Structures are given as structure tokens and as C-alpha cells.
Amino acid sequence: MTMETYNRIAPDVILGNDVRLACFINAYGCAIGDRTKVGAFVEIQKGVTIGADCKISSHSFLCEGVTVEDGVFIGHSVTFINDKYPRATNTDGSLQTEADWRVSPTRVGIRASIGSGTTILCGVTIGAGAIIGAGSVVTKSVPPGEIWAGNPARFFRNVEA
Numbered sequence: 001m002t003m004e005t006y007n008r009i010a011p012d013v014i015l016g017n018d019v020r021l022a023c024f025i026n027a028y029g030c031a032i033g034d035r036t037k038v039g040a041f042v043e044i045q046k047g048v049t050i051g052a053d054c055k056i057s058s059h060s061f062l063c064e065g066v067t068v069e070d071g072v073f074i075g076h077s078v079t080f081i082n083d084k085y086p087r088a089t090n091t092d093g094s095l096q097t098e099a100d101w102r103v104s105p106t107r108v109g110i111r112a113s114i115g116s117g118t119t120i121l122c123g124v125t126i127g128a129g130a131i132i133g134a135g136s137v138v139t140k141s142v143p144p145g146e147i148w149a150g151n152p153a154r155f156f157r158n159v160e161a
Helices: none
Strands: 066-068 106-108 146-150 153-158
16 A cells, blocks of 8 residues: 555645645645655645655644744644634534634744644744744743743743754
């Protein structure tokens, strides 16, 4: 069997040069930059942009509205959220569709690192060079060059140069 047997890479995915894809990836409507490595069991949804030289570790979920700049590390099982008020149904009981909610974008700055098991709520920016500790829940924007950790994530200290 070929790698394509294990992956679901839609024809509308834009892959840069030398992108490395592990098995069991689901990607559609997104762009992945040069030399980026994507681990197994990752989903990358439409509208996601991933820069060059990134590492997306296994079991991570990047939903619509996420922008990942160059050189970013995303640990195992990192989950991004894109809806501030998720609901399955409308007040009349009908199932919601894309017309019933709005994507709240999230940005991860150049060379930031996100530890394994982190959840990132929507509408935040993780600044350039910031580090998020494993298992954190990011509920607000993180300034560049800072280390944040915990639930909810809070400032720990500045990154040492």
C-alpha cells in the first residue's frame, strides 16, 4: 500500500516543497508551507494556513480559522477551537449549518512552541517566540517571547535568549 492509501489529502490542499506527511492525515482546503512535517492522525481543515519549517505532531487538530506562521512547533494532541459559542442546534431545534455561526480566527506567531495536550481557544494570538506549556488551556492572547502555562494559561516568565 502507498502512503496515499492512509491519507485523505484533498485535491484543493496546497503543499509546499519537501512537505513530509505521516500516515492517517486528513487535510482539505488548507495550505502547508515548505519543509513542514505533519505527524500521524492530524486533521487540518479548510482555511488553515501553515507556514514553512513547522512541525505539527501527531493527533493534533487544526480547525478553520487557524494561521500558523513559519518555524512553529505544535506538540502532540494540540486542539484549536474556532467557535466561541458552539451549539449543535438553533433555538427552533434545527441543526446548525455554517450559516449559523462565525469563525473566530487564531494566529500562532513565528517560532512559537505549543506543548502537547494544549487547547487553544479561538480569537487569540500566540506571539512570536512564545512557549505554551504542555497541558495548558490558552484563553487569551500571549505576548511575544513569553512562557505561559496552566489552566487557564498564565504568564510564567520571559523566554531566555
